[in-house]
Amino acid sequence: MITELSIKNFAIIDDISISFQDGLTVLTGETGAGKSIIIDAVQLLTGSRASVDFVRHGEKKAEITGLFSLEFTNQVVYDKCAEYGIDIEEDSLVLERTITNNGKSVCRINGKIVTLTILREIGQSLVNIHSQHDTVHLMDKGLHINLLDQYNHRQIMPVKEKYYVLFEKYTSLVQKLKNLSENEQEIAHRIDLLSFQLQELNEANLQAGEDETLEEERNKLLHFEKLNQSLHEAYYALYGDQRGLENIDIAQNALQQVKTIDPSFEKNAEQLTNLYYQLEDITFNIRNQIDEMEYDEERLDVIEARLNEINRLKKKYGSTVEEMLTYKEEIEKELDELQNKDIHLESLKEEIKKVEQDALKIAKKLTEMRKKTALKLEKEIKHELTDLYLQNATFKVDFTTAPHLHQNGIDEVSFLISTNVGEPLKELSKVASGGELSRMMLALKKIFAKHDRIGTVIFDEIDTGVSGRVAQAIAEKMYQIAQSTQVLCITHLPQVAAMADEHLLIEKETVNNRTHTIINELNYEEKVQELGRMMTGATLTDTALEHSEQLLQLTRTFKEKVK
Numbered sequence: 162m163i164t165e166l167s168i169k170n171f172a173i174i175d176d177i178s179i180s181f182q183d184g185l186t187v188l189t190g191e192t193g194a195g196k197s198i199i200i201d202a203v204q205l206l207t208g209s210r211a212s213v214d215f216v217r218h219g220e221k222k223a224e225i226t227g228l229f230s231l232e233f234t235n236q237v238v239y240d241k242c243a244e245y246g247i248d249i250e251e252d253s254l255v256l257e258r259t260i261t262n263n264g265k266s267v268c269r270i271n272g273k274i275v276t277l278t279i280l281r282e283i284g285q286s287l288v289n290i291h292s293q294h295d296t297v298h299l300m301d302k303g304l305h306i307n308l309l310d311q312y313n314h315r316q317i318m319p320v321k322e323k324y325y326v327l328f329e330k331y332t333s334l335v336q337k338l339k340n341l342s343e344n345e346q347e348i349a350h351r352i353d354l355l356s357f358q359l360q361e362l363n364e365a366n367l368q369a370g371e372d373e374t375l376e377e378e379r380n381k382l383l384h385f386e387k388l389n390q391s392l393h394e395a396y397y398a399l400y401g402d403q404r405g406l407e408n409i410d411i412a413q414n415a416l417q418q419v420k421t422i423d424p425s426f427e428k429n430a431e432q433l434t435n436l437y438y439q440l441e442d443i444t445f446n447i448r449n450q451i452d453e454m455e456y457d458e459e460r461l462d463v464i465e466a467r468l469n470e471i472n473r474l475k476k477k478y479g480s481t482v483e484e485m486l487t488y489k490e491e492i493e494k495e496l497d498e499l500q501n502k503d504i505h506l507e508s509l510k511e512e513i514k515k516v517e518q519d520a521l522k523i524a525k526k527l528t529e530m531r532k533k534t535a536l537k538l539e540k541e542i543k544h545e546l547t548d549l550y551l552q553n554a555t556f557k558v559d560f561t562t563a564p565h566l567h568q569n570g571i572d573e574v575s576f577l578i579s580t581n582v583g584e585p586l587k588e589l590s591k592v593a594s595g596g597e598l599s600r601m602m603l604a605l606k607k608i609f610a611k612h613d614r615i616g617t618v619i620f621d622e623i624d625t626g627v628s629g630r631v632a633q634a635i636a637e638k639m640y641q642i643a644q645s646t647q648v649l650c651i652t653h654l655p656q657v658a659a660m661a662d663e664h665l666l667i668e669k670e671t672v673n674n675r676t677h678t679i680i681n682e683l684n685y686e687e688k689v690q691e692l693g694r695m696m697t698g699a700t701l702t703d704t705a706l707e708h709s710e711q712l713l714q715l716t717r718t719f720k721e722k723v724k
Contacts, residue, residue: 162616162647165228170220185643190667195678208281290619306574313534327520355496382461524570545604555579620650636660655695659712
């Protein structure tokens with residue numbers, strides 16, 4: 162959930178910081194005070210497109226920062242952060258967005274600069290924003306099948322994961338078949354290219370690790386004189402006139418005699434004797450190396466030519482000999498498939514058929530599970546709509562069979578609704594009434610809030626067009642959603658505002674001929690007055706205050722029942 166929001170030089174907001182609590186937070190205020198600007202800021206923070214118009218007049222940049230605390234159940238966020246190398250500390254994320262007055266935008270997550278796409282992916286996994294006519298998450302037909310699967314996540318997802326494995330294999334094989342079935346001219350060109358490459362690699366007769374061996378040998382030949390001189394110096398220091406090894410032999414013989422008199426020197430004597438024999442072995446090895454050394458200029462030329470050839474091939478086939486050998490094996494296999502494509506095509510078709518049958522079997526199992534799940538969902542949606550005074554509404558999960566396997570199986574799922582008796586079922590996006598659409602969305606959100614595992618839901622005046630008992634029902638439904646998900650709501654309905662756990666009043670003031678947005682958290686008395694103004698408008702009457710008190714008492718009674 163979002164715990165802190167800082168907005169600076171954004172539209173009419175100069176500098177504000179807001180702390181949010183869990184539960185239901187309501188934002189109220191006069192039209193134009195800046196309520197929706199705050200939602201715009203959150204939308205930018207979660208990846209929406211920026212505009213220079215957002216930067217406060219006369220300022221160089223607008224800055225928005227949000228602190229989000231995470232629950233481990235939101236595994237999507239943890240996985241995405243791991244994918245993009247973003248460290249999560251203390252189960253929290255800080256999202257930042259800076260917009261300059263020349264149109265540039267900078268996005269950061271936990272201090273790391275990210276692209277707008279990454280900010281959007283992670284931001285939309287943290288927050289859902291819904292307005293009266295902007296209900297993408299729930300109204301998008303393409304998402305309905307995933308919502309249905311989330312509703313029965315525990316049972317469906319293990320089966321779905323098995324299907325994913327087969328489907329990926331199936332699509333890979335189909336693509337391979339397509340590549341093999343390309344027109345003859347393209348295949349002939351490919352065969353010519355692969356044949357040339359294979360011949361070139363075969364003629365090179367590459368051996369694993371030979372470039373490293375050749376470079377080592379070349380280095381010895383290039384530094385032959387220095388190497389030879391240094392070995393002679395080492396040898397003569399140990400075995401020549403300086404008599405280094407002979408002196409150590411004298412010392413170890415002396416200590417051998419000492420230990421017979423003083424046993425405490427036995428360890429030293431043995432160590433020195435061992436060192437003498439080790440040095441003797443080293444000396445003989447140096448001598449053998451000197452005897453075997455021979456400068457061969459022709460061999461150096463051969464090495465240089467071979468390394469040049471290997472480096473030339475590396476530019477075409479791989480950065481190491483091992484990579485080139487691997488590439489050689491791959492093109493040998495591809496060339497064999499192309500030259501004997503008829504045989505391979507038959508084999509590939511058989512394999513595709515088998516994988517398709519296996520995938521189809523699991524896809525049908527998914528269909529069966531989804532249809533059982535759909536019956537439960539339809540029943541629960543009906544119950545929620547009845548609570549929202551849509552007793553005559555009918556909700557149905559519509560299934561059609563796709564012509565081909567796709568990433569979710571063979572099902573195409575769409576949520577349909579009819580809100581009045583005698584009306585046909587329609588897609589959610591085609592529900593005409595704004596009030597009905599608001600209630601439908603709330604019903605869906607109430608059910609899916611605990612399944613989509615997104616920590617914060619923002620409702621931007623989705624209660625427009627409703628009043629009376631429907632307004633009270635919407636308020637109660639929002640509060641119920643807030644029991645499992647943080648809810649922020651901009652509203653003009655006193656019934657919704659009265660239900661808030663936290664009530665923020667958004668106002669604007671003029672200072673030094675500049676308009677500023679200010680935010681105040683209301684105490685009980687202030688809340689009573691604000692509810693009264695929402696009921697009556699500019700004139701605050703005693704009756705309105707009395708009604709506010711009664712409304713707050715009703716909400717307390719309801720909250721006690723819910724808890």
